[in-house]
Amino acid sequence: MGKLNLRFISSDLVHYGLLLSLLLLSHYSFQPASSASRVKFLPGFEGPLPFVLETGYVGVGESEDVQTFYYFIQSDNNPKEDPLLLWLSGGPGCSSLSGFFLEIGFTYARTELAAQSSDTVLASQGHQFLRKWLIDHPNFLSNEVYIGGDSYSGIPLPAIVQEIAQGNEKGFQPRINLQGYILGNPFTTRREPNYAIPFAHGMALISDELYESLQKNCKGNYINVDPENILCYRDMESFNKLVSGIFEYNILEPWCEKDENQPPLRRSLIEKFPRKNFLKTDLKLLVVTCPTYTDFLSDYWTNDDNVRTALHIHKGSIGTWIKCHRDRRFKYDISSSVEYHANLSRKGYRSLIYSGDHDMVFPFLGTQEWMRSLNYSIVDDWRPWNSNGQVAGYTRTYSNQMTFATVKGAGHIAPTHKPKECFDMFSRWISKKAL
Known part of the structure; x- marks a missing residue:
């Protein structure tokens, strides 16, 4: 994949929603509460990993009853100076393997009460997680910090960024060198499904x-x-x-039977790829045949005992791993994140908001509308941005340091469809260069 000019942390605060009641930050310092282990080998990958991978848990919430699993990849470029990125994918209730591999998450709660969560709880405990992690990793305290995510993260992530900013203003230690945030195809106003109609018309559906x-x-x-x-x-x-035959997350891809709704599909795959031979099987054709089969593959990999041992997962902490854990107890208590974007703009934080332009779930039309509602002037007007000598999308930047970009031909999780293009987009933005 080449050298990354960043360090990458991913926790599963947003994905599992296994978080406690809102933590009131009444102290000016945080105490470390984590465990960390180096991972040198992973089942399915031949030889030692070609990068530094650490996994661990950070206890958050009252009595630390939520054990937040994370994995951290250290930059192979310049660890002392490269930015630190905390990535939180969407859901709520979905694990993070598209943020790292195809989204791996093992966060768990110790009590029934701790399993109850909400948007505002995620914000508070996301803030707590990062400060505690930095206490245990003091060599990264001076690095610039960015918070990133996609999909449903568009609701709690701006609130997390605001919590961190306010914590800095109140003198909480350690101070986080917060610089900005990144969101892909974000759920923002909860009115995004309305834009599926004009999107479908514009795409001749x-x-x-x-x-x-x-x-x-x-x-x-x-x-x-x-x-x-x-x-x-x-x-x-x-x-x-x-549109019933259209894959709404990327209208360019084939519509596939969904594993959770089609038991015969799962049975046929298990028969074709028995578990004992799974990690030795060439699965490229299976993935290409239908993109949603990757859910099946991630289930196999993350539920393998050897994988869990290699990742240092607490034994007995969770049962069967599933990509998306839908918890009806989750409270949707942030109706829109636009106010948070407005507050962060006034504080001067940078932001990159990008949209795969073939996503019918959270179409770029809705994203453009709420960005316009902030009423900032345009400083770099609509223009193409390139990757590998070709137009990869279109972009514009506003006076509040908010950059919007489309990713041409990508769907809901743009980096899975256009990895090279998204890497170029991110690398330029994180380096403070024009797209």
Whole structure:
């Protein structure tokens, strides 16, 4: 993958939601509460790992009843000066293997109460996690820090950044050298599904006539349509039928049977790739055949005892690993993160907001609208940005140091579709260069 000009931490605060009630930060210092181990070999990879990998747990929440699992990759460029990135993927309730490999997460709660979480709890404990981690890694205290994430992270992540900024202002120690944040295809206002309709029309998935009828009958509100609004309800049925064969997370990819809803699919894969031979199998054709099969592969890998031993997972801490743990107890108590973006803009923090332009779940149209609502002037107007001599997307920058970029041909998790292009985009931005 080449040399990375950063260090990468990923914890699973956002993914599992196994967090306690809101921690009130009443002290000006934090005490370390973590365990860390070096990982030199991983099942499925021949020979020693070609980079420094550390995994561990940081206790957060009241009585540290939430044990947050993280993995840390040290920069192979200049560890003393390269930025530190804490990456939190979305969900809520989804683990992080697309942030690192295809998202690996082993965070767990010690008590039933600790398993109850919310957006604001994630913000508070994300802040606590990072300060505690830095206490245990004091050689990184002077490095610039960025917080990054995608998808549902668009709700709690700006709140985490604000918690860290306010902690610095209150004199909490250690001080975090916070510089900014990064969000990909972010859920922000909870109105993003409304933009699936104009997105589908622009991509020629629905006709002009249906689009005009939807606008007229639904009046721009396509979420939780009132069944008594017969005309809107009928139009939405037509819309859903037309896009039923489209993979909404990336409309360019084939629609595939979802493993959790199609038991025969799982059985056929298990028969083809028995567990005892799994780590010795060439799986490239399986992944290419259907992108969602990667969920199946990650289940196999993370539930292998040898893998868990290599990663130093606390034995007995969790049962069967699944990519997305949907917890109905999770409280969605931040209705929109726009206010947090506005506050962080006033404080002068940099931000990069990017969107895969073929994502119909959180379309770029909605992202553009809330960014415009901040009412900052444009300092670098709409233009293409290139990767490998080709147009990789389009970008513009506002006077609040907020950069927006599209990733051409990418879907909901843009780096999984366009890794080279996204790496170029990120590398330039983190180095304070123009895209």
